[in-house]
Amino acid sequence: MRFWLCWLSALLLTGCDTGDRQLAKESLLYCAEGAPFTFNPQLAAATQTLDATAHQLYDRLLDIDPETLQPVPALALDWHRSDDGLHYRFTLRPGVQFHHTAWFSPSRPLNADDVVFSFQRLIDNTHPFHGVSGGHYPFFDSIGLGGLVKRVRALGPREVEFELRRPDASFIGNLATDYAVVLSAEYAGQLLAAGTPELLDQQPVGTGPFYLAQYRLDDFIRYHRHPGYWRGGVKLAQLVFDITPKSSKRLAKLLTGECDVMAHPGASQMAVIKSHPELVLDQATGMNVSVLALNTQKAPFNDVRVRKALALALSRNDILQAVYFGIGSEAESVLPPVSWGYNPNLLMPLPDAERARWLLAQAGLAKGFDMTLLIPTGARSFNPDGLKTGQLIQRRLEELGIRVRLQSLEEQILRRELMAGRQDAVLTGWSADTPDPDNLLHNLLGCQAIAAGTNASRWCHPLFEQQINAARRAPTLNERIRHYHLAQELIYQDMPLIPLNHTLKQQAYRRSVQDLQLQPYGGVVLRQARKE
């Protein structure tokens, strides 16, 4: 009896120190902040979906080089732009294999049909897959891809041509975003024949470094290595996304080794992470912004005086200190200072309650009003703690007699509300997917982004629209910069949203993890990761 007791307790204490070391070495446990709500990034708006799917399951025609920030070949070996800027021709890489999964066995490698299928679905309203899974493609809808691309056609098995309606400088950059993934046309055809087209977005098939092996809702995702991956060199045999919404629990798991990598560490946790010898903290300049978006189509926020009063009431420094623990900067514009489109001549007004009160009185609201502020639950890459931010805003606005009711909503429900335009105000933001300023401006404030729910201000300003469209067509960089400066001036004058803060992009992991790249843009890339 005593022997057994000793033996059992020894086993419990030593744990997995023996036979499964090889298994641990070939597996990476990634503690993510939320569950993806689809396995197709085309449909995604939230970072947790992009992190979990975009670079693990799929490839794009082009990638962005993290060093030079220029587009580099991925599935497309090379590309050619016609002189008028209206035709883009891509030559595809030969022999790229799709995943073999329990639900699909591909009969052929990637060809032009797959690329045509993936993009036609987005732009063609009559495409059999366009309306599947809701028919909303937040990113591409908000940048207006359907209006830009006239058609996509296969010129040969490995030649694809995109024909645009007008020249667009941001087009190539947008093809390198996380959302522009290439799906399998063969798989889609099979699903259509079986009458289950929606499975395309739930049981994914891609060409990426990993394929989906197991998913338990809100619990974990298990990916296995794709043996025929065209880039080769995937060291991990399995990649597990452990869905752990609370950042304190993610940190606890990172400390005990139950996680190898932790997504979005909170600012308050930096000191613990830095002090622990087994942990590494990576920080990179992030191109992101957190904003308070006011519904400009709804009273009283349809009055510019009210919006300006709110901007004067808030203290961005309070939020920076309390929520971000000083890691980041106060936002002066929607674009962060690292962006080449940033207008350095514009500065947000300093907090001034007196003037805010005067503006409210001018708008006939001297006694204040009631409003509801929607807050997404959980951490976002641009805001680690929405609720705390909301409370700080609530406190400040109370001084003006504005009674704010905070309402925390799950991502899916929040998006439904935003698309319907029922909100008063919402705490939101954007993490750029490309270095192009267009990515932030178009998604947060473009007219087309209203229907997609990413323009939560529902602000559609003809002059602003004119500027950002002109910037896309502009032949030189200087001219583009000029248009972006003007566009930012219009935001400043009309204040449809109040820029709050920019923060750094951060990632914490255990020292045993190697070759983990923190990308300045887009979702997490784990294909090169390995463990010692």
Add this chain to the structure above:
Amino acid sequence: MLIYLLRRFNLLFSTLLLLTLLAYALEYRLLHQGDGDFWPGYLRFMQALLAGDFGISSATGLPVLGALGQYFPATLELCLAAFVISLVVGVPVGTLAAVRQGRWQDTLILTGTLVGYSVPVFWLGLLLVMLFSLHLGWLPVSGQLSLLYEITPVTGIMTIDTLITDHPYRWEAFVDALRHLVLPALVLAIVPTTEVIRQIRSALLEVLKQNYIRAALTKGFSEAHVVLRHGLRNALPMAIPTLGLQFGTVLTSAMMTEIVFDWPGLGRWLVTSISLQDYAAIKGGTLAIATFIIVASVSMDILSTLIYPSRRKAIYAGKG
């Protein structure tokens, strides 16, 4: 005996019927806004329930019944482990308290049970995680099994599934599952353990007053022998039915424990369903839990009557 069984089954079915009526009334009021006929709707609702149709979850698009089958075993595993711990710890400690009645050991144990009974489950859970996981690094923070191991659930009870799988590391997986079970089961065991201690103690004190105990002692048997062979054996039948009623309490605190330890059981699933406004899952989950508690307590009652026929006397007396 037959009358007794009939009465129990009668109680069981009427409670269950009332429960479904309540569930349907809520659904009728909330989802259908009170339009249409109530009773025909209830009939359809009951037909669906009896056919095992709990509806489709709006979060997964899969039948709720399947999710119940997936999450319930994990909750059961946790509850059973807690029950075993509470018996293994509670019976000897309760016996000790009874034997040492009025002395410092008894006072200490009684104070301990009071503290254990009043400690909030989630707070204790966090405290243990801080000590054993973060500070000492002995046990995992949360979950049912390390995600390294790809174990296909068969029974849903991980300590069994890891042993019957053909995974190359099944032994390591089994140890890992045990390590994951330790903290949540300990936390969950706190309340039932205090209850076992108190019940055993009071039942044993009752028995030790009896004449046959005195007789045995005067015969010259040792105190330990008398307490174990005669005392405990007669005290257990008195304690067991009340312990059976603990199952409801355990299942409720299991929900909280599951949230603290991210245990993939019914409780955590219900909370997720509530946050996703998945009505079918909420309805199915609550119905299943309530049904389980009712069935468990009634069968516990019946079982203990079958094992200890002397309990029947009380029932016949009640018949008046």
